[in-house]
Amino acid sequence: MRRDRRLAVLRAVAVLLLSCVLALPQGCSFSASSKGSSDSSDSSSDSSASSSKSSSPDSAEAQYKNDVREYTAAYVKTGGQFDAFRRGIGDIAKKHNITNWEESTVTYEGIGQGLGEARVSDLQLKAYMDGLAGQDASKRTAMQKGYDDKKG
Amino acid sequence: MAALRRLLTLGAALLAVAAPVAAGETGRHVDYLYIEANEGGSSGGHVALGLGDEVFHFEHRSPGILVLGLDDLEHFRYRYGVRENRTIHVSRIPVSEETYGLLVERFRQRHFLQTRHLDVMDGLGRDRATLEQMRAGALAIEAAGLFTSPGTPGTDPDLAALRSRVQAAHGEDALDRRIESLRARLAELDPAALDLPEPPSAELPPVPSYSFPQRYRDLVTALAAMEILREARPLAPGALVASLNLSEADAAAAGRLREALSGALVRLVASERPDGGGALLVGMARLVALEESVRQGRWLAVDAFPADTATVGRRPEAEAELIESATAELARRRDRLVARSAEGEFREVEFAAFEAAANRLAELQLARAEGRERRILGASPVPSHPARQAIEPLDGAVLAGALEAVQERQEAYAAAFKRRWGYNLVTRNCVSEIFSEIDAAFPGGAQESLARLGGRIEMDGSLNFIPAVSAASVASAYPVTERLDLPSYRTWRKEQMYERENPVAVFLRESNTLTSTMYRRNADDSIFVFFTDDAVLARPLLGAVNLAVGLAASAVGLVTLPADGGTTLWAGLKGAVFSLPELFFQNIRKGSFGWVKRDARPAPVPRPVELPGGG
Numbered sequence: 225m226r227r228d229r230r231l232a233v234l235r236a237v238a239v240l241l242l243s244c245v246l247a248l249p250q251g252c253s254f255s256a257s258s259k260g261s262s263d264s265s266d267s268s269s270d271s272s273a274s275s276s277k278s279s280s281p282d283s284a285e286a287q288y289k290n291d292v293r294e295y296t297a298a299y300v301k302t303g304g305q306f307d308a309f310r311r312g313i314g315d316i317a318k319k320h321n322i323t324n325w326e327e328s329t330v331t332y333e334g335i336g337q338g339l340g341e342a343r344v345s346d347l348q349l350k351a352y353m354d355g356l357a358g359q360d361a362s363k364r365t366a367m368q369k370g371y372d373d374k375k376g
Numbered sequence: 377m378a379a380l381r382r383l384l385t386l387g388a389a390l391l392a393v394a395a396p397v398a399a400g401e402t403g404r405h406v407d408y409l410y411i412e413a414n415e416g417g418s419s420g421g422h423v424a425l426g427l428g429d430e431v432f433h434f435e436h437r438s439p440g441i442l443v444l445g446l447d448d449l450e451h452f453r454y455r456y457g458v459r460e461n462r463t464i465h466v467s468r469i470p471v472s473e474e475t476y477g478l479l480v481e482r483f484r485q486r487h488f489l490q491t492r493h494l495d496v497m498d499g500l501g502r503d504r505a506t507l508e509q510m511r512a513g514a515l516a517i518e519a520a521g522l523f524t525s526p527g528t529p530g531t532d533p534d535l536a537a538l539r540s541r542v543q544a545a546h547g548e549d550a551l552d553r554r555i556e557s558l559r560a561r562l563a564e565l566d567p568a569a570l571d572l573p574e575p576p577s578a579e580l581p582p583v584p585s586y587s588f589p590q591r592y593r594d595l596v597t598a599l600a601a602m603e604i605l606r607e608a609r610p611l612a613p614g615a616l617v618a619s620l621n622l623s624e625a626d627a628a629a630a631g632r633l634r635e636a637l638s639g640a641l642v643r644l645v646a647s648e649r650p651d652g653g654g655a656l657l658v659g660m661a662r663l664v665a666l667e668e669s670v671r672q673g674r675w676l677a678v679d680a681f682p683a684d685t686a687t688v689g690r691r692p693e694a695e696a697e698l699i700e701s702a703t704a705e706l707a708r709r710r711d712r713l714v715a716r717s718a719e720g721e722f723r724e725v726e727f728a729a730f731e732a733a734a735n736r737l738a739e740l741q742l743a744r745a746e747g748r749e750r751r752i753l754g755a756s757p758v759p760s761h762p763a764r765q766a767i768e769p770l771d772g773a774v775l776a777g778a779l780e781a782v783q784e785r786q787e788a789y790a791a792a793f794k795r796r797w798g799y800n801l802v803t804r805n806c807v808s809e810i811f812s813e814i815d816a817a818f819p820g821g822a823q824e825s826l827a828r829l830g831g832r833i834e835m836d837g838s839l840n841f842i843p844a845v846s847a848a849s850v851a852s853a854y855p856v857t858e859r860l861d862l863p864s865y866r867t868w869r870k871e872q873m874y875e876r877e878n879p880v881a882v883f884l885r886e887s888n889t890l891t892s893t894m895y896r897r898n899a900d901d902s903i904f905v906f907f908t909d910d911a912v913l914a915r916p917l918l919g920a921v922n923l924a925v926g927l928a929a930s931a932v933g934l935v936t937l938p939a940d941g942g943t944t945l946w947a948g949l950k951g952a953v954f955s956l957p958e959l960f961f962q963n964i965r966k967g968s969f970g971w972v973k974r975d976a977r978p979a980p981v982p983r984p985v986e987l988p989g990g991g
Contacts, residue, residue, distance in 0.1 A: 253411075253422040253435050253456075253806065283448075284725050294488045298581040307650055308571075308586035311594075314651040315495065321728035321758055323655035326647055327640045328724065 288320040289334040293370070296338025306355060329366040332357055336370025343375065404476040405857075406829070408467040409433075410847030411456050412864070412909075415902055415954045415965045418460075421843035423807050424452065425483065425814075426466070427476065432483045434806040439790070442799040442809055443494070444487045457862050458977055461966045464862040465847060465985075469854045475818075475828045482817035492581045493793055496573045499590065500786040503572070506589035507779040511772065514764040515593060519657035520600045521763035522615045522678065526607070534667040535608035535660060538638060542605070542645050551606040554645065555599060562595045567774045572785045575792040586650065588778065598653030600765055605645070605660060615761070616665050619675040619734040620710060627670055629714040634666040636722035658759050662727070675710070677734035680757040687749040689899060694971060695744050701973045702740050706733040732757040807846045808835045830855040859985040865969055867910070868978045869894050887911065889967070898970045902950035903929040909963045919958025926951030 295316055299309050313335070317325035325331045335356060339349055349371055357363035407426030413419050424433030431452040435445050447455070456462050471479070509515045524530075542550055565588060573585045603609075622630065641659045644652055661678045669676045691698075709730040716726050736753055743750040799805065811833060818824035826832040831854030839845045851859065863871070866886075873882045885891045888906050895907075905925050906918035926948050933945025954965040 253418040253433065284729070288725070294484075295492070298488070298492070299584060302581060302583045304583040305586060308584035311586050311590070311650045312584045314649065315499075318654075318758060319756055320725065321732075321756055322724050323658045323758060324640055324644060324722075324724060325655075326644070326649055326652075327722070 284320055285330050288317065288322065289330050289337070291316050291320070292331055292334025293337040293341060293374075296335045297341040298338075300339065300342035300344055310356070329362055332363045332366035333370040336367035336372075337374045338370075339367070340371040340374030340376075404471050404473055406469045406471050406476070406479060408469065408847065408850045408854075410465045410467075410843055412462045412465075412966070413843075413964045414460055414462050414968065415950060416460070416900060416968065419954075419964050422456070422462075423810060423843045423846060425479075425810050427480050427483065430480075432487065432810075434809045436799045436805070439794070440799050441794055442797050442804060442806070443490055444483070444809070444813075446484075446487045453862055454972075454977060458865040458972050459969050461864045461866050461968050463864040463867060466858075466860040466862065467847065467850050467854070467856045468858040468860065469829060469831075469850075470857055471829060478817045479814065482813055486813055489579065489581055490797065493576050493789075496576075496582045496585075497786070497789055497793065499587070500573070500782060500789060502593075503587050503589040504779065504782045504786060506593050507775060507782060510589070510592065510767060510770060511775050511779065513769065514766045515596050516762040517593075517597050517600050517657075517765045518760040518762050519654055519661065519758075520597070520604070520765060521683070521761035522611060522657065522661040522759060523604050523609045523763075524612050525763070526603070526609070528609065530610050531608040532610040532664060533608075534664045535605060535610075538641060538660065538663060539605055539608055541638060541642050545642050546646050550645065551602055555602050555606065558595055558599045558602065562592070562599070562768075565592055565595070567770060567778050570778055570781055572782065573789070575785070575789045576796060577792070587782075589782070591650070594651050594653060596653075596765060596767060597651075597657070600763075601653040601656040601660070602645075604657070611661060611664050612761075615661060615679055616668065616676040617679055617735055617738040619677055619738060620706065621674045622669060625714055626675065626710070627673070629717040630666050630669050630675070632717045632720065633713075633722055633727065634663060634670070636717075636720060637663050637666065640722055661759060662731075675734060677731045677738075678759045679761060680731055680735045680753060680759045681739070681751050682754070682760050683762055685751045685753070687751050689749055690743075690747070691896075691970065693896060695740070697973055698971065699737070699740050699744070702733070702737040706730070706737050709733040728758065731759075802841050805841055807841050807843055811835060811840075861983045861985050863978070863983065864909075864966060865972060865978065866894065866907070866967065870910075895967055895969070898968045900970075901947070901968055902926065902954055902965065903944075903947045904951045904955065904965060904967075907967060908958045909966045912961065915961050915963060916959050919955045922958060923952055923955035926953070926955055 292313060295312060296309075299312070313325055313331065317323065317328075317331065322328060322331075335352065336349075339352055344352070349367070353364050353367050357367055409424040409426055409431065411418070411422040411424065413421040422433065424431050426432075426449065429449050431447045431449055433445050433447075433452075434442050437443050453464070457464055506515065539551070547553070567588055570588045571585050572587055573582050576582065620626075637659060641656065641663060644656055644659065658678070665676045665678050709726075710733075713726050713730045716723055732753055735757065739751055739753070812835075814829070815822045815825045815832075818828060820827075822832060831850075833840050833846065833849045833853045835841060838849075840849050850856065870882060870886055873886070885893065886895075886907075889895055889897060889904065892907075903926055904922045906922055908915045908918050908922070911918055929948030929951055930945055931948075933940075933942065933948045936944050957964055
C-alpha cells in the first residue's frame with residue numbers, strides 16, 4: 225500500500241512538473257459550460273442518443289419533484305414574495321422541459337414535500353394550498369401527500 | 377457553553393467510532409472515484425464521490441469557479457469512461473446508515489445551493505438582455521416566432537376552436553378582458569423598483585426575487601400569447617417538422633393528447649401565474665401540431681431548435697449509425713407516449729421527450745441530405761423560436777439607470793460567488809472540496825469525520841490536492857474494503873477483441889490511430905499516431921514518434937492557417953505538447969470518442985481489483 229502511494233506521488237510529481245512546464249496546469253475536470261454536465265453530453269456529436277441525467281421520463285419527473293421540494297423548503301427558510309416563489313417554480317419546471325407546471329400533480333407533490341421538510345404547520349400548509357392549488361382537489365391531495373411523506 | 381458544545385461533539389464522535397463496525401451490516405458505502413487524466417479538460421485527472429447511484433464531483437468552470445456537479449452513475453460513466461475514454465478507479469469505504477445519510481444530505485445541499493445561485497446569475501444575465509432590448513424598443517419573445525406576424529391574413533381553425541372553448545368556459549369577452557388587464561399591469565410597472573437579488577452570503581440560498589425586467593418580459597409574453605389566441609393566428613411556415621406515420625393506436629393517442637392539452641390550455645388562459653404566456657404559446661403550437669398530425673396521418677412536432685443553436689461538423693461515417701439510434705429512440709418515446717396517453721392526461725415530460733426525439737431524427741436526416749453541419753438540441757429543448765415584439769416607449773434615462781444597476785449587481789453577484797467558491801489549482805480544487813464537504817457533513821467536523829469514516833486525509837501541506845495522489849492516500853488512510861475499476865471504453869473494447877481474435881493482431885492494429893477499427897479521430901483530440909496508455913515500456917519511443925507527428929502537423933497548420941483558422945496548427949501543437957510526458961514514461965492522452973451508440977457501451981459494472989496484501 226505504501227509503495228503504491230509512493231509510486232503515485234512520484235508519478236504525479238513528474239506529471240505535475242511536466243504539466244507546469246508545459247503550461248497545462250488544469251487539475252480536475254474543466255467544463256466550459258456554465259450550466260452543468262448535461263451540456264457536455266449534448267454538445268457532443270450525439271444529441272440524438274442523449275445520455276443525459278434524466279434519460280427516462282420517470283426519472284425526469286422524479287428529479288423535477290426533488291428540485292421543487294428543495295426549492296420550496298429553502299423558500300420557507302429564506303422567505304420572499306409569493307409571486308417570486310411561484311415564478312421560481314416556473315423556472316425550475318422549464319429546466320425540466322415543463323412549461324405548464326400548474327397542470328402537473330408532480331409540482332404540487334414536490335411543493336408539499338418541501339413544506340413537510342421545512343416542518344410548516346398544518347395551518348401554513350393550508351395557506352399554501354389556497355394560494356397554489358385553489359380548490360382543485362387533486363392538486364390539494366398531491367400537496368397533502370407530499371407533506372405527509374416528508375413530515376412523517 | 378462552548379466547552380459543553382465541544383464535549384457533546386466529542387461524545388458524538390466517540391459514539392460514532394462504532395459506526396464502521398456497524399457499516400458492514402447496513403451495506404452502505406461511499407465510493408471514492410479517481411478518473412485518470414486525458415488531454416482536454418482534465419490533464420491532471422479528476423475525482424468524484426459516489427453515494428449510491430449519485431455521483432458528486434467538483435468541476436472547474438469559467439470564470440474560475442468550482443461547481444459541484446451531480447450525475448447518475450450511468451451518465452458519469454458514459455461521459456468520462458466512454459466518451460473521454462478514461463479508466464475510473466473506485467475505492468469503496470463502508471459506512472453506517474447514519475453517516476451515509478449525513479453525507480448525502482450535505483452534498484445535495486451544497487449542490488442545491490450552488491445551483492440556485494447560478495440560476496440567479498443566469499436570471500441577472502436575462503434581465504440585462506431584456507433591458508438592452510427594451511432600450512432598443514422591441515423584445516425578443518420566446519416561442520412567439522412559431523406563429524405568423526401580426527396582420528398576416530388567415531386564421532387557424534384549431535386555434536379558433538380553442539378560442540371558442542375559452543369563451544365558452546370564461547365568457548365571450550374573456551380574452552379582451554385578459555388583454556386589457558395585462559396592459560394595465562404593464563403600465564403600472566415601475567422601472568425604478570428593480571427588485572434585484574442580493575449577492576450571495578453565508579450558506580443560505582438566495583431569496584426568490586421577481587425583478588422588473590422579468591415582470592415586464594412575462595407580461596409582454598402573456599400579452600403576445602393572448603393576442604395570438606384572440607386572432608387565432610396560424611403557425612409560421614416551418615414551425616412543424618414531419619415525423620413517423622400514425623398507426624391506428626397513434627391516431628387515437630394523438631386525439632386523446634389533443635383533448636387533454638386543449639382542456640389544460642383553457643384553464644391556463646384564466647390562470648394568474650406570472651409566467652403563463654410562454655406556456656400558452658408553446659401549448660398552442662403543440663395543439664396545432666397534434667390536430668395536424670391527425671389530419672395528415674403522421675406525427676408532426678413543433679420545431680424545437682432555438683434560433684442560436686450550436687452545430688457540429690459532419691461525420692459521414694457515423695451518420696447511418698446515428699440515424700439508426702435516433703430512430704430507435706423516437707420509437708421508444710412514441711410507444712411510451714401512446715401508452716401513457718391512455719391515462720387521459722397531457723403529460724408534458726413524456727410529450728417533450730417525444731418532440732425532442734422527433735426533432736433530432738428530422739435534423740439528422742435533413743443535415744445528411746443537405747450535406748451540412750448538424751444543429752444540436754440542448755438539454756432543455758422547449759420550443760422557443762423568438763419573434764420581436766415592439767413595446768411602448770419608456771423613459772430612456774430610467775432604463776439606462778436600470779441597466780447600469782443590473783450590470784453592477786451582476787458583477788457583484790459573480791464576484792461574491794467567486795470569493796466563496798473560486799477555483800484554485802492547489803488550495804481549492806476537485807479534491808480539496810470533496811474532503812472539505814465530508815468534514816462539514818458532521819457536526820463534529822474533522823474529528824467526527826475521522827471517527828465515522830475510519831480515516832481522513834489532510835490537504836494542508838500535502839500533495840493530496842493531486843487527484844492521483846489523493847486516490848492513493850484514500851486507499852491507505854481509509855478502511856477501503858474493495859477496489860474496483862471501470863475500464864476506459866478503448867480498454868474494454870480491446871479486451872472483447874482479444875477474446876475473439878488473434879491478440880497480437882489486435883494489439884498491433886489497435887495500437888495506433890491509423891489502423892484502429894474502433895477509434896475515429898475526434899475533432900477535440902490532438903493529432904497523434906500511437907496510443908501509449910497501454911504501452912508502458914515502448915512509451916518513450918512511441919511518444920517520440922507522436923512528438924514528431926505533432927510538430928509536423930503544426931508546420932502544416934502554419935501553412936493552412938488562413939484556410940482552417942488555426943484548427944490544424946492547434947491540434948498539432950497539442951499533439952506535440954501531450955507527447956512530451958510520454959518521453960518520460962508518463963501518459964496523459966488517451967484519445968476520445970465523440971459518440972458511442974447505446975448498445976455498444978459497456979455496462980456500468982465495476983471490475984474488482986485485488987487489494988494489496990490480499991485484503
